[in-house]
Amino acid sequence: MRKIHLMNEASRDATIVIDTVKAESGPTMGLPGKKINFRRYLAATDTGLHEALVAAHGEEYAQALIDGDPEIDVEQVGKYxxxxxxxxxxxxxxxxxxxxxxxxxxxxxxxxxxxxxxxxNIPGNVNDETPVRWTGRKLPRGQAITRFSFRRTIAVKHVDGLTYDFLYAMAQSLAEEDAMVMLGGGAKGKEPLIFQENGTPYRGFLEGRVDGPRYKLLLHLSNLELRVPDAAAS
Structure with missing residues (x-):
């Protein structure tokens, strides 16, 4: 299981597990009840690439393609x-x-x-001695989803009764405020989140939902902020 070392607003921390949220399956191609198998076939060899054709026939090799199909290696092209x-x-x-x-x-x-x-080499920073921190910067949910493009969403899950209380309190607080809080790595919480060595750095936005004793704590990851172009510059 993948883990994250997370600190809450009260500077209490715990190591919990994370899991990728999978999107619902969309429509499938093909006939009902029939499985589609995708296969790859060889489209060209190095002798059929542009540079090789220019060397053999010159820049204007269109007629050569029509006359003799020099780009096709009949022994190789089409192989599975x-x-x-x-x-x-x-x-x-x-x-x-x-x-x-x-x-x-x-x-x-x-x-x-x-x-x-x-x-x-840039090491990951979400599961080491320094916990991922609440930055204190909160955005209304509606504003966050229109300002940032979320590339991935991760579910943060408890591993026992104590971490259930820890995470439920976070989810309840965010749900009541209808807000997302930004998370940051490093000693001061100012670094982006990196989940594996040389991985993509992300901004993290934590969202909470509660339904009675049940909760969802979702970590939305973004590396793209949406901005309106400057009218003067355009």
Whole structure:
């Protein structure tokens, strides 16, 4: 089970379990009662790619395609693919037999490169000695769902009677306020949430729902804020 070390508004913390909330299954393709099997087939070989065709027939190779189908390797194209292994290619298309040297490139809003630096491993921070904290910043539920695009939702669950009381109190407080609270990692709760090494950093929004003795505590994750474009800039 995946776990999260969570601190509440009163600075009390506990380690509880988390589980991904699965969306309901949508309509399925195909005939009723019939199962569809998806298969992959080889569409082209390296000799049928643009660069190889340009080298063999020049930039204007449209007529060559009509006359002789040079892009089709009749011995390979259309073969059913089973297991595949990813490989890294160099800029010239050569297979790299050792791991590539990774570099982090940071781009500005205008698309220009701002910074280039050595890639570093960033550890996860949701289940270590420092708990994930309430930031104190709360947003009405309606405002949160219109300002941020939620990419994932995780259910926070209790593991015993004590953590039930701990989480139920959180859910009840948020439900009564009809609000979501932002969560943050690190000693001061200002860091984004990272669930595994080199994982995507997310902002976390905790939502609570209660129904009698039952509760739901949902952690919504976002890495995209929705903003109206500046009229003057546009």
């Amino acid at each position: 693919l089973t297991d595949t292994t990813p490989v890294f290619l160099s800029a010239s298309g050569e297979v790299l037999h050792v791991s590539p040297h990774l570099v982090d490139v940071i781009f500005g809003p205008d698309g220009s490169e701002r910074e280039r630096k050595e890639a570093s």
